[in-house]
Amino acid sequence: MFFVEVIPHWLEKRAYISPNQTAIQLKDKTQISFRQLRQDVKQLAEKLNTLGIQPGVHVSLLANNSYDMVKMIHALTYLQATIVLLNARLTPDELHFQYEDSKSQFLLFQEGLEEKVQTIQARYHNQVVSFQEAFQSEGSSFDVPEEMNLNDIFTIIYTSGTTGFPKGVQLTYGNHFWSATSSALNLGIREEDRWLAMLPLFHVSGLSILVKSLVYGMPVHLHEKFSVNDVHREIMEEGVTIVSVVTVMVEQLLERLQNESYPDSLRCLLLGGGPAPKPLLEKCKDEGIPIFQSYGMTETSSQIVTLSAQDALTKIGSAGKPLFPAQLKIQQESGYDVPNVVGEIVVKGPMVTQGYFEREEANQDTFHDDGWLKTGDLGYIDEQGYLYVVDRRKDLIISGGENVYPAEVESALKGIQGVKDAGVTGIEDHKWGQVPVGFIVRQLDSKLDEAEIMEELQNKLAKYKIPKAIYFVDDLPRNASKKLLRRTLAEWAEERRG
Amino acid sequence: MFFVEVIPHWLEKRAYISPNQTAIQLKDKTQISFRQLRQDVKQLAEKLNTLGIQPGVHVSLLANNSYDMVKMIHALTYLQATIVLLNARLTPDELHFQYEDSKSQFLLFQEGLEEKVQTIQARYHNQVVSFQEAFQSEGSSFDVPEEMNLNDIFTIIYTSGTTGFPKGVQLTYGNHFWSATSSALNLGIREEDRWLAMLPLFHVSGLSILVKSLVYGMPVHLHEKFSVNDVHREIMEEGVTIVSVVTVMVEQLLERLQNESYPDSLRCLLLGGGPAPKPLLEKCKDEGIPIFQSYGMTETSSQIVTLSAQDALTKIGSAGKPLFPAQLKIQQESGYDVPNVVGEIVVKGPMVTQGYFEREEANQDTFHDDGWLKTGDLGYIDEQGYLYVVDRRKDLIISGGENVYPAEVESALKGIQGVKDAGVTGIEDHKWGQVPVGFIVRQLDSKLDEAEIMEELQNKLAKYKIPKAIYFVDDLPRNASKKLLRRTLAEWAEERRG
Numbered sequence: 001m002f003f004v005e006v007i008p009h010w011l012e013k014r015a016y017i018s019p020n021q022t023a024i025q026l027k028d029k030t031q032i033s034f035r036q037l038r039q040d041v042k043q044l045a046e047k048l049n050t051l052g053i054q055p056g057v058h059v060s061l062l063a064n065n066s067y068d069m070v071k072m073i074h075a076l077t078y079l080q081a082t083i084v085l086l087n088a089r090l091t092p093d094e095l096h097f098q099y100e101d102s103k104s105q106f107l108l109f110q111e112g113l114e115e116k117v118q119t120i121q122a123r124y125h126n127q128v129v130s131f132q133e134a135f136q137s138e139g140s141s142f143d144v145p146e147e148m149n150l151n152d153i154f155t156i157i158y159t160s161g162t163t164g165f166p167k168g169v170q171l172t173y174g175n176h177f178w179s180a181t182s183s184a185l186n187l188g189i190r191e192e193d194r195w196l197a198m199l200p201l202f203h204v205s206g207l208s209i210l211v212k213s214l215v216y217g218m219p220v221h222l223h224e225k226f227s228v229n230d231v232h233r234e235i236m237e238e239g240v241t242i243v244s245v246v247t248v249m250v251e252q253l254l255e256r257l258q259n260e261s262y263p264d265s266l267r268c269l270l271l272g273g274g275p276a277p278k279p280l281l282e283k284c285k286d287e288g289i290p291i292f293q294s295y296g297m298t299e300t301s302s303q304i305v306t307l308s309a310q311d312a313l314t315k316i317g318s319a320g321k322p323l324f325p326a327q328l329k330i331q332q333e334s335g336y337d338v339p340n341v342v343g344e345i346v347v348k349g350p351m352v353t354q355g356y357f358e359r360e361e362a363n364q365d366t367f368h369d370d371g372w373l374k375t376g377d378l379g380y381i382d383e384q385g386y387l388y389v390v391d392r393r394k395d396l397i398i399s400g401g402e403n404v405y406p407a408e409v410e411s412a413l414k415g416i417q418g419v420k421d422a423g424v425t426g427i428e429d430h431k432w433g434q435v436p437v438g439f440i441v442r443q444l445d446s447k448l449d450e451a452e453i454m455e456e457l458q459n460k461l462a463k464y465k466i467p468k469a470i471y472f473v474d475d476l477p478r479n480a481s482k483k484l485l486r487r488t489l490a491e492w493a494e495e496r497r498g
Numbered sequence: 499m500f501f502v503e504v505i506p507h508w509l510e511k512r513a514y515i516s517p518n519q520t521a522i523q524l525k526d527k528t529q530i531s532f533r534q535l536r537q538d539v540k541q542l543a544e545k546l547n548t549l550g551i552q553p554g555v556h557v558s559l560l561a562n563n564s565y566d567m568v569k570m571i572h573a574l575t576y577l578q579a580t581i582v583l584l585n586a587r588l589t590p591d592e593l594h595f596q597y598e599d600s601k602s603q604f605l606l607f608q609e610g611l612e613e614k615v616q617t618i619q620a621r622y623h624n625q626v627v628s629f630q631e632a633f634q635s636e637g638s639s640f641d642v643p644e645e646m647n648l649n650d651i652f653t654i655i656y657t658s659g660t661t662g663f664p665k666g667v668q669l670t671y672g673n674h675f676w677s678a679t680s681s682a683l684n685l686g687i688r689e690e691d692r693w694l695a696m697l698p699l700f701h702v703s704g705l706s707i708l709v710k711s712l713v714y715g716m717p718v719h720l721h722e723k724f725s726v727n728d729v730h731r732e733i734m735e736e737g738v739t740i741v742s743v744v745t746v747m748v749e750q751l752l753e754r755l756q757n758e759s760y761p762d763s764l765r766c767l768l769l770g771g772g773p774a775p776k777p778l779l780e781k782c783k784d785e786g787i788p789i790f791q792s793y794g795m796t797e798t799s800s801q802i803v804t805l806s807a808q809d810a811l812t813k814i815g816s817a818g819k820p821l822f823p824a825q826l827k828i829q830q831e832s833g834y835d836v837p838n839v840v841g842e843i844v845v846k847g848p849m850v851t852q853g854y855f856e857r858e859e860a861n862q863d864t865f866h867d868d869g870w871l872k873t874g875d876l877g878y879i880d881e882q883g884y885l886y887v888v889d890r891r892k893d894l895i896i897s898g899g900e901n902v903y904p905a906e907v908e909s910a911l912k913g914i915q916g917v918k919d920a921g922v923t924g925i926e927d928h929k930w931g932q933v934p935v936g937f938i939v940r941q942l943d944s945k946l947d948e949a950e951i952m953e954e955l956q957n958k959l960a961k962y963k964i965p966k967a968i969y970f971v972d973d974l975p976r977n978a979s980k981k982l983l984r985r986t987l988a989e990w991a992e993e994r995r996g
Contacts, residue, residue, distance in 0.1 A: 006869075007823040007848070016883055017806070017819050146825075181679045185713065189686040191807065215683065215822065308515070309689065321515050324713065325505040327644075350505070371504075385514055 006147040007177065010214040011038055011074050022219040024067060025194070025238070027230060032067065034217070037074070044071050045078035046139030051129060053106060055080035058156065060099050062086040062117060063110035065201050065224045068131050070210065072108055073201070077154065078144055084156045084168070085202040089480045092119040094166075098158050099124070102168050102357060108134060150174030156357050157204055157298050168357035169298045171204070179208055179301035179351035180215040182323035186306050187242070187268060187292075189216050196234050196243040198223035200480045205244055205272055208302040226482070228252040239265050246273035246482045248421070250280060250291065261288065268292050272303060273483045275389045277411035281316045295319035295389050299366075299373060301351040304328075305387050318386040319379075325349050329372070330381055339383045342390055342403070345375045378405070395486050397426030397434045402464045404436050406486060409467065412460045413438055416453060418446030423476045424467060425489040427497060437493050438467035439476060471496055504645040505675065508712040509536055509572050520717040522565060523692070523736070525728060530565065532715070535572070542569050543576035544637030549627060551604060553578035556654065558597050560584040560615065561608035563699050563722045566629050568708065570606055571699070575652065576642055582654045582666070583700040587978045590617040592664075596656050597622070600666050600855060606632060648672030654855050655702055655796050666855035667796045669702070676848040677706055677799035678713040680821035684804050685740070685766060685790075687714050694732050694741040696721035698978045703742055703770055706800040724980070726750040737763050744771035744980045746919070748778060748789065759786065766790050770801060771981045773887045775909035779814045793817035793887050797864075797871060799849040802826075803885050816884040817877075823847050827870070828879055835879060840888055840901070843875045876903070893984050895924030895932045900962045902934050904984065907965065910958045911936055914951060916944035921974045922965060923987040925995060935991050936965035937974060969994055 007013075014023075015038035024032040032040075053059060059081045063069040076083045084102040086095055088110075096119040099107060107128045109117050114130075121128045154173045158166040195213070197220050199206040213220040221234055226249055234240045243266075245253070250269065269284075269291045276293060284291040292312055296303035305328060307320030322328040326349030329336050333343070348371045355363040366374055378396060379389040390405045397404040406424040413422035421441035426434040442448050450470040457466050477488035505511075512521075513536035522530040530538075551557060557579045561567040574581050582600040584593055586608075594617040597605060605626045607615050612628075619626045652671045656664040693711070695718050697704040711718040719732055724747055732738045741764075743751075748767065767782075767789045774791060782789040790810055794801035803826060805818030820826040824847030827834050831841070846869045853861040864872050876894060877887040888903045895902040904922040911920035919939035924932040940946050948968040955964050975986035 008825050010822075013822060017822065018808075019882075021808075181683070184682060184687060185679070185715075188688055189682060190688060191686060217683075310516075310519075324508075324511060324515065327506050384517075 005150050005174075007150065007173075009077070009145050009148050010173075010177075010211075011041060011077070012144070012146065014214045014217055018217040021217050023213060024070060025219050025221045026067060027221075027223050029238075031219075037070075041071050041074040042078065042144065043139060044135070045075040045144075046141055047134055047137040048075055048079055049142045050137045050140045051106070051134065053079045053081050056082070057106065058082045058084055058102050058104045060084040060086050060102065060104040060107040061109075061202075062088060062095065062107065062113055063131070063202070064088050064113075065198070065206065065222055066110065067222070068110060068135075069201055070222065072131070072134075073207075073210065077148070079142075080145060080152070082153045082156060085207065087158070087202050087480055088113060088116065088200070090116070092116055096120050096123075098166060098168070101166075102156050102158075148173045150177065155207065157202070157207075159298055167359050167362055169204075169353050170355060170357050171298075171301055171353055175301045175351050175353060176208065176211045177215065178325060178349070179303075180212045182325050182349070182351060183208075183212065183303060183306070184216065185324040186308055187270075189218075190241065190267075192239070192265070193241045194219045194221055194239055196221045196223070196231065196240045198226045198231065199244050199246075200225075203481050204298045204302050205481055209244060228256045232256050235262055235266050236260075241265055242268045242270060244270045244272065247271065247276045247280065248478065248482045250276070250284065251421075254280075254283060254287070254289075257287070266290065268309075270294055270303070270306070272296060273481055275319075275391070275407040275411075276317075277414045278317050279411070279415045285313055285316060293317075293319050295345075295377075295379075295387060297375065297377075299353045299375070300326075300347060300349070301353075304347050304349060304351060307386075311386070315386050317388060318382070319389050320387060321385060322347065322349070322387075323351075326351065328381075328387060330379060331374070337381060340380055342378055342380045344393060345377045345379045345387070345389065346372050347375060348372045392486075395425070397424075397436050399426070399429070399434050399436065399464050400432040402462075404434075404465050406436065409436055409438065409461065409465055412457060412465075413440065413453070415460070416448070416456045418443055418448035419453075420446075421476050423484050423486065423489050425486050425493055427490070427493045429468070432464075435468040436465065437469045437471070439471050439473050439489055439492065441473060441476060469493075469496075503648050503672075505648065505671075507575070507643050507646050508671075508675075508709075509539060509575070510642070510644065512536075512712045512715055516715040519715050521711060522568060523717055523719045524565060525719075525721050527736075529717075535568075539569050539572040540576065540642065541637060542633070543573040543642075544639055545632055545635040546573055546577055547640045548635045548638045549604070549632065551577045551579050554580070555604065556580045556582055556600050556602045558582040558584050558600065558602040558605040559607075559700075560586055560593065560605065560611055561629070561700070562586050562611075563696070563704065563720055564608065565720070566608060566633075567699055568720065570629070570632075571705075571708065575646070577640075578643060578650070580651045580654060583705065585656070585700050585978055586611060586614065586698070588614070590614055594618050594621075596664060596666070599664075600654050600656075646671045648675065653705065655700070655705075657796055665857050665860055667702075667851050668853060668855050669796075669799055669851055673799045673849050673851060674706065674709045675713065676823060677801075678710045680823050680847070680849060681706075681710065681801060681804070682714065683822040684806055685768075687716075688739065688765075690737070690763070691739045692717045692719055692737055694719045694721070694729065694738045696724045696729065697742050697744075698723075701979050702796045702800045703979055707742060726754045730754050733760055733764050734758075739763055740766045740768060742768045742770065745769065745774045745778065746976065746980045748774070748782065749919075752778075752781060752785070752787075755785070764788065766807075768792055768801070768804070770794060771979055773817075773889070773905045773909075774815075775912045776815050777909070777913045783811055783814060791815075791817050793843075793875075793877075793885060795873065797851045797873070798824075798845060798847070799851075802845050802847060802849060805884075809884070813884050816880070816886050818885060819883055820845065820847070820885075821849075824849065826879075826885060828877060829872070837881045838878055840876050840878045842891060843873045843877045843885070843887065844870050845873060846870045890984075893923070895922075895934050897924070897927070897932050897934065897962050898930040900960075902932075902963050904934065907934055907936065907959065907963055910955060911938065911951070913958070914946070914954045916941055916946035917951075918944075919974050921982050921984065921987050923984050923991055925966075925988070925991045927966070930962070933966040934963065935967045935969070937969050937971050937987060937990065939971060939974060967991075967994075
């Protein structure tokens, strides 16, 4: 008696099942079939093999979305290496930290990112290889694995750094596979599906699309980065059915849409990256845009809670219910799951990480023995069990004993005419402990001032939630996934208070 | 570090995610929602709890397709019992054997099947409970499990007995869950899906539809048994999108269809239960009927190889490629997988049984250490890796050193005008070792005789494949899944030869 913990190697299997199906469509409409993808990847794997990449070795990868990056990711699975996906927006020192912390033995980097790898190169010269060098190596054949073990580590991705010190999240092939099938059980799988990926592949939000492509046999439309016109065109003209987005992208898409409407082929804008302002969701509803709020993080291989199609219109503001194989609890001061009471979101499921790489203490703090992960996020469930995420626990502002959720205040600010974007953080206050302050990006033509904003907020928010200061800025600090960096906001606030 | 081997209890989870969705639609159009189903099932589980059914206990279930049977199956999962699904067409002695062999401690039987349980009742009086008795018990509450362990045994189903002595196939929750998701990766999942189940729930072919209903959140249209008019009506009027069928049902449906055509809502006739005659598949193609041949058995939790939508028209006669998480090999005399060479079909995957219940020898014969299952079926793959099933190895007729595949001869016989159904088996022959003989069911108005049949076959089949005798009969022996019982045919042939 045994339990099978292996599946066929997912690219080998997909190329065997659907050789002629499009795997990747690039912005210039170049299409790469699964047969072609497999062939290109195997050839590359033989070259990487010559470099001496052995099974189990940690290999850092530094690149922006591109077909070359896709090939590298898949080629490293043939070599059974663990891929450390480095964020191309980090500084050389930050990258150096992750390279060492992950115990990487190789760094593969894309042309154009030479400056980023200088610090690592200075110390580990022999281990640093450019894509071009890799592609120009002689190949040497090796035994292509027919299977992958679901318990093997596929990727290490450092948490995006919006809070705390970066930790390497280990995700197995099993985590990624279950994530893909779990999403399918919620969103369905249709033959005509085409998923647009312009979120970075070095984040789990982008990477998970690549895995779904293999598991579903579905074309991915791959873009280097977000551009509102390109996404608009893909939806209008290229039959894209699903797009993974964050709030700020939806805002720009809506602006671009103007009086047009999307074709029926678009069936899902899958919204992640934090709670979305309700006015935005309502605007989408009014315009018939199929937006599905979701909740997830690197530790859960992307979404773990998603609002289903049938609930999208009636439960605006909710992130939905946990995907079929996943579970959710709200840990409150005394007990669990009292409806409408805010507590810490705790999740479990086969898509949840087995732990951070070599972080015993963090693992003990984060995981219960029986597989539950404490997310550090705050939320509540309503009577029907729908999750509402209120904020990161670490972003919570406690003012005079009252909880102030930055996302709630931001949502109110964004509802004011003339406000294009808003971010809220807490600063220390000798009287209240902490108080909220707001950063505002005005719309181009707007002359909105602080007094007008304060007046607008009087009726919308309790007094303790109203920012004690408003700062006008040109842009808000966001990471590569366009997630608001509240830690940076807090630094700005301290500077301004000087 | 750990690997999560649990998922939420599937009915609990489905009722939480999709309470208002239809779970079951009966022939009279009664609809039962997942909320209602859960409520009914929990109530029943409390009654069964009173009877003393404990976790891990084996409980035999004898019933025909009905809402009561559905409730019983799910209620036993709440009690964490293992369900032994008895075939309601067996004799009292056969049932007695399975009851004892499976070490059952309870027998739950449906009204109308009293005669079938007499033999068991005589010996185990206290353990035999009718559905009515169960439903009339007092309930007693117990801790409903929130989770199910993927390694726990959900069902034991005895192999249909078309060959050899019955063995109890153990299938875990994990086997069934993976089977459902694997099928989804091939067929897709659409919101409008409705799957018609008239194959018996006591066979894996029917039961697997019930599991898919929970995992996908999809309505099942449940019928007690196959009736050509009912199935026709469900497709034409009730929006059924998928129907699991065996060959003989397709033949009747085609006859019933006459000059009508099916609506676009029908997207798949999933054909199992053995190789289908090519003329039938071609007729379906001509009439635009979306038929998907598949290959599977109880040991693989239903289909493990299925022809995909895009290949259905170009690869007629093939059972397709193994589902995404599954693997397939053709074991030949020397080696594996030479194209177009017949060998034993060997399969592997997370939907494959962990073994027969208490059959050490059979398990050693059937399973390789690394999870491969020897199916005992014969087939080959073509150059593109598509599987063609030629026959059960045990049905193979070896005549003068040549292999004769009964299914191939049957296919030729069915291509003759006037033949409604045909079955072929081998009998001993002093000269050739074995020779094939054929049993023919003629169409109502046909006067076809043996000489005409022999003449028709001259050009179609090599001489050694042509039956040495033709017997005309009113019906062929088939089991509850309408699978041809070649063992019975062999007995008939011996009798007729006298």
